[in-house]
Amino acid sequence: MDKRKTTEQAFIRNDQYNFIARQVSHIINAHATVNHKDTLDGVKLHAFSKVEEILPDLTETQLRLLEDILELEDEKEAEAFLVKLREYVIPFRRVSKKTVEKLFPKAKKLQLPDLDKLDFQKISYIGWFDTRAQKQHLIVEYQGKLKGISGVFDNSGTQGICTLCNRLEEVGLFVTRVRSGKEMYVNRGNYICKDSQTCNEKLTNLGRVEVFLDHLFS
Numbered sequence: 001m002d003k004r005k006t007t008e009q010a011f012i013r014n015d016q017y018n019f020i021a022r023q024v025s026h027i028i029n030a031h032a033t034v035n036h037k038d039t040l041d042g043v044k045l046h047a048f049s050k051v052e053e054i055l056p057d058l059t060e061t062q063l064r065l066l067e068d069i070l071e072l073e074d075e076k077e078a079e080a081f082l083v084k085l086r087e088y089v090i091p092f093r094r095v096s097k098k099t100v101e102k103l104f105p106k107a108k109k110l111q112l113p114d115l116d117k118l119d120f121q122k123i124s125y126i127g128w129f130d131t132r133a134q135k136q137h138l139i140v141e142y143q144g145k146l147k148g149i150s151g152v153f154d155n156s157g158t159q160g161i162c163t164l165c166n167r168l169e170e171v172g173l174f175v176t177r178v179r180s181g182k183e184m185y186v187n188r189g190n191y192i193c194k195d196s197q198t199c200n201e202k203l204t205n206l207g208r209v210e211v212f213l214d215h216l217f218s
């Protein structure tokens with residue numbers, strides 16, 4: 001049975017889901033370390049208010065769903081809550097092999113991502129390493145449109161802070177050539193996660209991705 005909600009019912013983005021999951025994990029950690037009920041209630045209220053901050057325009061039903069956060073007592077309940085919440089995640093736009101090829105018109109013999117393996121509900125962008133070209137390719141949604149970005153990528157992997165998810169991960173320098181003025185091009189380099197799947201799971205603020213894209217496209 002497909003438990004995914006219809007487009008109308010889905011109201012949380014992948015990064016927002018990750019943000020909520022992080023708040024839930026704070027609550028569960030507090031349960032394991034704090035015995036005082038008032039303190040625990042405080043932790044829950046704080047977590048809930050942070051969720052409300054990132055989702056300011058909730059309907060009554062959506063609010064009720066999220067209010068379950070305030071009732072979470074243990075890991076099992078947290079897990080069940082997160083499984084249920086996952087059904088409300090807006091999936092990334094469905095991308096076919098053909099779309100990918102269209103998004104990278106200049107790439108010669110483009111190595112495609114494994115689209116069948118992708119869970120579109122768990123991603124904010126698509127990223128994969130092209131071993132032939134030694135490039136990292138990204139598919140993002142920017143200003144309502146799908147865009148393809150290719151960058152020379154050092155795949156050897158070093159520990160660093162990722163520009164997209166802002167976490168300490170195995171990263172590589174992603175260098176793209178962007179237009180700067182009329183006939184001018186400059187190289188822009190950013191450290192991003194080597195493993196896009198991990199990055200997508202850690203990403204809690206799509207705003208960072210947008211800033212990254214603004215720098216590339218403006």
Ligand SMILES: [Zn+2]
Nearest residue numbers: 162165193199
């Ligand atoms: Zn990352």
